[in-house]
Amino acid sequence: MIDLMNVDYTTKIPNNVDLASDRQVLKALEGWHPGYLDWWNDMGPEGFQESLVYLRTAVSVDPKGWAKFDYVRMPEYRWGVLLAPQEEGRKVNFGEHLGEPAWQEVPGEYRAMLRRLIVIQGDTEPASVEQQRHLGKTAPSLYDMRNLFQVNVEEGRHLWAMVYLLQKYFGRDGREEADDLLRRRSGDEDAPRMLGAFNEATPDWLSFFMFTFFTDRDGKMQLESLAQSGFDPLSRTCRFMLTEEAHHMFVGETGVGRTIQRTCEAMLAAGIEDPSETAKIRALGVIDLPTIQKKMNLHFSLSLDLFGSEVSTNAANFYNAGMKGRFQETKIDDDHRLTRDTYAVMKMIDGRLQLVQEPALTALNMRLRDDYVVDCAKGVERWNKIIEKTGVRFRLELPHVAFHRQIGEFKNINATPKGVLVDDATWQNTHDQYLPSTVDGDFIAALMQPVAETGQFASWIAAPKVGIDNKPGDFEYVKIAA
Amino acid sequence: MATATLIKQHVIDPEICIRCNTCEETCPIDAVTHDDNNYVVNAEICNYCMDCIAPCPTGAIDNWRVVEQAYTLDEQFSWGELPAQEELGERADGAIEALEDEVSALLEEARRGLGGKPVAPSSASKPTVNLYNRGKPARATVVGNYRLTAPDGETDVRHIILDLGQLPFAVLEGQSIGIVPPGATGAGEPHAIRLYSIASPRDGEKPNANNLALTVKREPGGVCSNFLCDLPKGAGVEVTGPFGATFLMPNDPAAHIVMICTGTGSAPFRGFTERRRRAMPQAAGELLLFFGARRPQELPYFGPLQKVPESLLARHLCFSRIPGEPRTYVQDKIRADAERIARLLRDPHTHVYLCGLKAMESGVDEAFADVCRGAALDWAVLKADMRGGGRYHVETY
Numbered sequence: 001m002i003d004l005m006n007v008d009y010t011t012k013i014p015n016n017v018d019l020a021s022d023r024q025v026l027k028a029l030e031g032w033h034p035g036y037l038d039w040w041n042d043m044g045p046e047g048f049q050e051s052l053v054y055l056r057t058a059v060s061v062d063p064k065g066w067a068k069f070d071y072v073r074m075p076e077y078r079w080g081v082l083l084a085p086q087e088e089g090r091k092v093n094f095g096e097h098l099g100e101p102a103w104q105e106v107p108g109e110y111r112a113m114l115r116r117l118i119v120i121q122g123d124t125e126p127a128s129v130e131q132q133r134h135l136g137k138t139a140p141s142l143y144d145m146r147n148l149f150q151v152n153v154e155e156g157r158h159l160w161a162m163v164y165l166l167q168k169y170f171g172r173d174g175r176e177e178a179d180d181l182l183r184r185r186s187g188d189e190d191a192p193r194m195l196g197a198f199n200e201a202t203p204d205w206l207s208f209f210m211f212t213f214f215t216d217r218d219g220k221m222q223l224e225s226l227a228q229s230g231f232d233p234l235s236r237t238c239r240f241m242l243t244e245e246a247h248h249m250f251v252g253e254t255g256v257g258r259t260i261q262r263t264c265e266a267m268l269a270a271g272i273e274d275p276s277e278t279a280k281i282r283a284l285g286v287i288d289l290p291t292i293q294k295k296m297n298l299h300f301s302l303s304l305d306l307f308g309s310e311v312s313t314n315a316a317n318f319y320n321a322g323m324k325g326r327f328q329e330t331k332i333d334d335d336h337r338l339t340r341d342t343y344a345v346m347k348m349i350d351g352r353l354q355l356v357q358e359p360a361l362t363a364l365n366m367r368l369r370d371d372y373v374v375d376c377a378k379g380v381e382r383w384n385k386i387i388e389k390t391g392v393r394f395r396l397e398l399p400h401v402a403f404h405r406q407i408g409e410f411k412n413i414n415a416t417p418k419g420v421l422v423d424d425a426t427w428q429n430t431h432d433q434y435l436p437s438t439v440d441g442d443f444i445a446a447l448m449q450p451v452a453e454t455g456q457f458a459s460w461i462a463a464p465k466v467g468i469d470n471k472p473g474d475f476e477y478v479k480i481a482a
Numbered sequence: 483m484a485t486a487t488l489i490k491q492h493v494i495d496p497e498i499c500i501r502c503n504t505c506e507e508t509c510p511i512d513a514v515t516h517d518d519n520n521y522v523v524n525a526e527i528c529n530y531c532m533d534c535i536a537p538c539p540t541g542a543i544d545n546w547r548v549v550e551q552a553y554t555l556d557e558q559f560s561w562g563e564l565p566a567q568e569e570l571g572e573r574a575d576g577a578i579e580a581l582e583d584e585v586s587a588l589l590e591e592a593r594r595g596l597g598g599k600p601v602a603p604s605s606a607s608k609p610t611v612n613l614y615n616r617g618k619p620a621r622a623t624v625v626g627n628y629r630l631t632a633p634d635g636e637t638d639v640r641h642i643i644l645d646l647g648q649l650p651f652a653v654l655e656g657q658s659i660g661i662v663p664p665g666a667t668g669a670g671e672p673h674a675i676r677l678y679s680i681a682s683p684r685d686g687e688k689p690n691a692n693n694l695a696l697t698v699k700r701e702p703g704g705v706c707s708n709f710l711c712d713l714p715k716g717a718g719v720e721v722t723g724p725f726g727a728t729f730l731m732p733n734d735p736a737a738h739i740v741m742i743c744t745g746t747g748s749a750p751f752r753g754f755t756e757r758r759r760r761a762m763p764q765a766a767g768e769l770l771l772f773f774g775a776r777r778p779q780e781l782p783y784f785g786p787l788q789k790v791p792e793s794l795l796a797r798h799l800c801f802s803r804i805p806g807e808p809r810t811y812v813q814d815k816i817r818a819d820a821e822r823i824a825r826l827l828r829d830p831h832t833h834v835y836l837c838g839l840k841a842m843e844s845g846v847d848e849a850f851a852d853v854c855r856g857a858a859l860d861w862a863v864l865k866a867d868m869r870g871g872g873r874y875h876v877e878t879y
Contacts (some may be wrong), residue, residue, distance in 0.1 A: 062532040062650050063508045069607070220502075246502035247539035253500045254540070378501060378518065385562065465498055466541045470608035 014080030016061055016232035030275035034177055038180045040075060044129055045152055048136045049075055051168040052479040053149045058082055061240055069469045077153045081164040084239035085364030087213040092230030094336040102232040103278060106169045110321050114231060115170050119177050120194055121222060125155045127198035130186035135208055138448035140458030146477035147251045151440055154244045161237045196406060204444045206259060213252030218306045220245045221327055221372045228325025249300035253379050254464060260383055261462040264287055275394040289394045294436045296396060297417055301404035307369040309408050310345050312379040316361035327371040343367055347409050350386055353402055452480060490581050491547050495564045496541035505534040505543050505863045517559045525552035530581045546578050580725040581612040585660055592877045595843045601872040602727060605734035609727045610652045611863050619662055619720035620649050624713045635779035638700040639709050639746060639825050645693040653694060653724045654684050654729040654755035656858055660722035663706045675722060676706040681749035683757035695783055697749035729875045731757060735765035738832040742812050742846055744774040747838025748782055755795050767831060771793045772812040776803035812842060813849035824857035827864060833873045840878040
């Protein structure tokens with residue numbers, strides 16, 4: 001009997017999909033493996049490939065077995081193919097095929113569509129590793145360094161997850177796509193990554209935390225929608241990826257939260273009440289709250305672009321075909337076909353931002369984006385609670401969805417974070433108030449001094465409330481010169 | 483019993499939780515729910531299955547409060563931070579070593595010689611406790627049952643290997659499991675659960691196998707020990723646990739570990755030693771064992787111990803009934819090795835563990851006191867300090 005819960009480590013590629021008896025796919029993956037390792041060594045975390053990192057590895061996809069912690073050298077991390085357990089009698093839960101048994105093979109008519117969905121998702125995984133590869137050198141603590149590397153190896157595993165689907169279900173096309181995933185590079189002029197936000201630089205740790213909070217949260221929403229898929233292997237893959245993605249949300253939310261905490265504490269200790277006294281606050285070696293707001297504005301707006309056009313026939317097709325559902329599809333109480341429903345979409349009409357009813361099917365991107373905004377807002381509220389608790393008077397706010405957009409309805413307008421439309425000249429004169437300026441960037445860059453003593457943290461960030469795997473404060477999360 | 487009215491309530495720390503929904507998704511019986519503010523656990527539904535613990539990315543999920551009355555959902559929804567543990571006096575002290583009162587009471591009794599609140603070593607891995615309980619035991623299969631004592635030995639001590647099959651059963655060295663003997667007492671009550679220390683390291687009796695070993699002494703008339711010792715290969719047995727959250731091995735390779743035991747009290751130390759051998763054979767920390775028995779014939783693992791290199795495990799075997807030889811107890815060898823013991827006790831990396839019969843406690847305590855006097859140390863102060871720092875541990879029965 002094949003063992004679907006526990007991970008098989010007898011093949012070179014740990015898996016719970018019985019690769020040992022699927023020779024063809026095993027061979028294809030083994031052929032891809034050296035290229036992956038080359039990519040990891042070239043484009044993975046720079047300068048720490050020999051270090052021992054206290055990482056989490058799944059030994060089983062059962063809830064009790066997927067968080068095994070130990071010291072690992074990153075290139076020796078057991079990247080594998082892990083799918084959530086198959087649900088007996090699972091059905092297609094939305095679209096034209098509602099109620100049919102979930103597909104275990106790719107339906108011929110949806111082959112191209114599905115491949116594209118998987119490639120787009122897959123392309124984001126190595127991209128963020130590339131974007132973050134220089135950050136190890138300026139880590140504010142060993143704890144944070146370890147969290148960065150955990151995020152990196154898991155993004156690597158997510159690439160494996162998508163590549164497995166390509167190799168297993170898409171034959172030669174799939175193999176070519178898998179190779180291309182290793183060929184493209186974030187920010188490369190000739191072969192960039194497919195989505196804009198994944199070609200932006202992640203120059204400092206605050207950007208990294210913002211990225212994991214905002215951009216990885218887009219990943220969470222996308223994975224959640226794909227976990228609804230009627231193509232069962234995709235659903236099972238994404239369900240397991242979501243449990244890992246949650247760690248990335250954690251790194252982002254607590255990273256920004258700890259930065260805020262430290263800023264407020266430093267302000268209090270120095271007797272500074274006004275958060276806008278940025279020069280004085282920066283002199284304390286912490287990041288002023290208005291700058292944190294600007295960083296938030298930038299990363300939120302870049303991440304909104306990842307949802308694509310508000311009104312999209314592609315999204316409708318994916319849904320109709322049963323390939324990509326809505327966020328928590330099965331928890332929504334409606335007909336799960338949406339052919340007669342409408343959804344309110346914000347658009348630019350007659351020079352004004354207005355809500356208009358659109359067919360619900362074509363407005364699915366908008367709906368997912370709305371769910372995303374709600375999810376983000378809850379995290380921002382937690383940050384505000386941290387500020388409130390210290391007594392500092394300041395509130396962080398998500399900018400308007402029309403602010404600083406490159407894709408969709410608002411790409412040709414200038415809106416302030418409050419959603420006020422302004423002309424080009426005004427925008428040119430004021431955008432430094434809303435987005436991080438070069439000066440802001442230089443200041444943050446100057447703060448990014450590495451701290452590698454156990455239990456110590458850089459001046460600009462507070463220690464976490466609890467350690468990873470409940471480790472004590474002075475635990476050596478990374479043995480750098482191992 | 484006073485503890486009967488207390489509840490161990492599973493709670494989530496709202497300051498650490500990031501609302502990722504993993505726990506709610508994972509919970510097989512929908513005990514986890516949320517509002518716009520918090521994720522919370524319904525005390526009326528939660529059955530301590532622990533499925534949600536490992537997947538939580540933040541650790542927010544792994545919080546417990548001993549309460550007289552459970553916090554309601556509405557109370558939990560309103561929290562901005564976790565309420566402190568209420569003062570319930572001695573009834574709720576220390577780490578939660580088990581979620582069942584029956585087992586907690588056994589462990590409390592075993593730790594009594596400690597003289598204070600037990601604290602885990604700072605570098606110990608976080609243990610999982612109570613994955614399985616009497617109501618929902620794990621079914622293990624006996625894959626080995628060997629006599630450890632010599633054929634002419636006066637006692638029958640056995641090495642029993644249990645395989646957990648596909649069941650998740652994460653253990654750490656020093657933890658115990660419960661055995662549920664089948665059948666009922668004369669009064670028709672189910673038999674009490676017995677605890678046995680795990681004698682194998684965390685990755686299994688056989689590396690990376692989902693099995694574990696126990697060291698069991700056949701007690702005349704003992705319900706559970708006779709049941710276990712008589713189990714043939716292939717037999718099934720119901721187990722609970724794992725239990726214990728303080729008597730754990732330090733992960734720090736620099737930790738020195740002084741282990742003092744008699745008889746089957748050697749079980750956890752076999753686990754400690756094997757863990758060191760497998761995971762960190764070059765560790766800087768020393769392992770030092772004091773092991774007492776009547777004669778070599780009655781000393782469990784006497785044969786295998788001869789093969790363990792002295793560089794990995796320094797040891798003193800102490801025999802009290804060899805004809806024609808003076809009776810030697812563990813405390814005698816501690817005194818005889820005073821110089822090394824004093825050096826180790828001065829070292830902040832040193833951890834001391836006692837496991838075995840209660841009768842050895844006072845003798846060992848006096849021996850440590852003597853060694854300390856000779857080295858200008860105050861054992862009473864040092865012991866309390868080591869206990870508070872998770873470096874002094876007792877498990878006796």
